[in-house]
Every structure is written in structure tokens, then in C-alpha cells.
Amino acid sequence: MKFGILVNEGPFNHQASDSAYKFTEAALAKGHEIYRVFFYYDGVNNANRLSEPPSDDRHIVKRWSELGKKHSLDLVVCVAAALRRGIKDELLAEGFRISGLGQLIEAGIQSDRLVMFGD
Amino acid sequence: MPQINEPDHGTGVVKKFMYLNRKAPYGTVYALEVLEMVLISAAFEQDVHLAFVDDGVYQIRKGQDTKGVEMKSFLPTYRALEGYDVEKLYVEKESMEERGLTAGDLVVPVEIIDRAAMRSLIDSMDVVLGG
Numbered sequence: 216m217k218f219g220i221l222v223n224e225g226p227f228n229h230q231a232s233d234s235a236y237k238f239t240e241a242a243l244a245k246g247h248e249i250y251r252v253f254f255y256y257d258g259v260n261n262a263n264r265l266s267e268p269p270s271d272d273r274h275i276v277k278r279w280s281e282l283g284k285k286h287s288l289d290l291v292v293c294v295a296a297a298l299r300r301g302i303k304d305e306l307l308a309e310g311f312r313i314s315g316l317g318q319l320i321e322a323g324i325q326s327d328r329l330v331m332f333g334d
Numbered sequence: 335m336p337q338i339n340e341p342d343h344g345t346g347v348v349k350k351f352m353y354l355n356r357k358a359p360y361g362t363v364y365a366l367e368v369l370e371m372v373l374i375s376a377a378f379e380q381d382v383h384l385a386f387v388d389d390g391v392y393q394i395r396k397g398q399d400t401k402g403v404e405m406k407s408f409l410p411t412y413r414a415l416e417g418y419d420v421e422k423l424y425v426e427k428e429s430m431e432e433r434g435l436t437a438g439d440l441v442v443p444v445e446i447i448d449r450a451a452m453r454s455l456i457d458s459m460d461v462v463l464g465g
Contacts, residue, residue: 223465256367256465295370316374323461324347324378331463334357334364 217248219322223333225257226275227268232261235332236278243286251289251322252279254311256333259297262290264308276308283310291318351375352383352456354464355390360405364465365393369411371463376418383459384415385452386444387426391433394425394440412442426452 220239224231239249254261266276283290290311292302297313304313323329353372359365375382386393393412400407415421423444430436430446437446447455456462 221463255371256363296367316370317378319371320351320375320378320380323351323375323463324349324380329461329463334465 216242217250217325217327218242219250219319219326219329220252221319221322221329221331221333222252222254222258222261223256223331225260226266228257229333231332231334232258232275232279233273235330236275236282238330238332239288240282243282249286249288250326251291251318252283253319253322254290254292255296255316255319257300258333259292259300259302262292262297262307262311263302264306266308280308280310293319348379348381349460350381350383350458352385352459352462352464354456354462355384355386355393356388357393357465358389359393359398359408360400360403362465365390366408368463368465369408372415372420373411373418376415376420381422382420383422383424383455384420385424385426385455387429387452389429389433391425391429391435391440394423394442394444395435396439396441409441415442424452424455 220235222232222235226232261276261279263276268274292311292313293316294313353368355365355368357364372382398407398409423442425444425446427446427448
């Protein structure tokens, strides 16, 4: 199955990004395709390369980057949501790109299921 | 900054999108950013539906004044939706009644349906997004 993933919450404050990551990882392990991971609302903060959690905690940003690299995932950060929150190109961790909300709608059209994580 | 991608009208695929609004308009940013998704999916010529349940019904309540909280009112956007061919708006009857509201308290024409009908409607959608 082809999945689109929508992450609507920032890292650490909320489990949504962790759940989305685990879902994406599990779907890939089962041989499913991830069409795109889209970051919206505070979810854009998942792309902030300056994030530096304590060493005994999971590194949410780096984890997405690494999964993205391994599976050539399209990790897209919403431009309007990102600009509001000060996330710009120079702050993006490896593997993320900034683009328009149209990329989310397109993911909804192209995927068999669009799965949303957040409140 | 990258440009916002132009909608791709070439795919020809039209899906039923539902935006499920569950939250009051100004306590969090969800309602505002849902509206942004609504407008973009309309630009992609999708079959857009908006539903208002729980505190989401307050989003379209008449007489909002946001001056005191220094936030821009996006109430006019709901009135403008018709211009984007977004005309399928649904309010859950129970949510409205629980909050002491009637259809006359709302700024836009909506279809009022009960909880069971709302459930069926959500079931019939291809993509459900919300906040």
C-alpha cells in the first residue's frame, strides 16, 4: 500500500512525531511505500537541525533524517507554517525540504491512505 | 525560499476530502491552518467538505471579536469559501445543541446532521484531515 504521512505536532512536546516515525518505519519494514511525509503546524519543528536533545534521549530530528536517507523519503515541510515559526532553509536538517501545502493535497490524492498524527 | 508549487491539474483525480474541525477558533492555531488546507485543496479542484463538531462549531459562530486577543479574525474566510466552490459544510446537531447554539447563530449556511449521519459522512470520505 502507498501511504502519505502527516505530522501535525512538534517534537518532544507531543508523541505524534514519535508515532509517525514508528508507523513509517513499520510500514517500510512490511514493504509498503511511503509517498511523502508532510510536516504541518508545529510539526515543522521536526526539521530543525539545531535541535539538541540530551544524549540519553531519542534524537527525533536526526532520526527522521536518517530514515529519510535510508529509504529516500520525501520529507516536506510546509512553507507557510515554517515561516510563521522561523523554520527556514538554513535551519533544515539533512533530507528535509520546504515546499507548499499543495504537496500535502497531492499526497492525499496520490496515496492509498493519508495517515495523520497529532491532535 | 522555494516557490509554492502550483496545483497540478493534470492528474484529473478528484477525491473526497473532509476537513473535520473540532476545536474552538482562537485557543490554538488548528482552525486557522485547517482553512489554509481547505483553500489549497479547492485550488486542486478536489471535492471538499467541511465538518464542524465539538467546539469546532464555535468557528462559524456570529459576532466574534478578536481585538482583545490581538489575533486576526478569519471569520470572513468562511464566508468567502463559496467563491472557491467550497459549499459542502456540515454541522453536527448534537455539538451545536450542547453549546446552546442554533443555525441562526452561524455565519454561513450549513447542513445540520446528527451524529450518526456525521459518522456515515466521514466514512464515505477518501481523505479526512482536521484539527
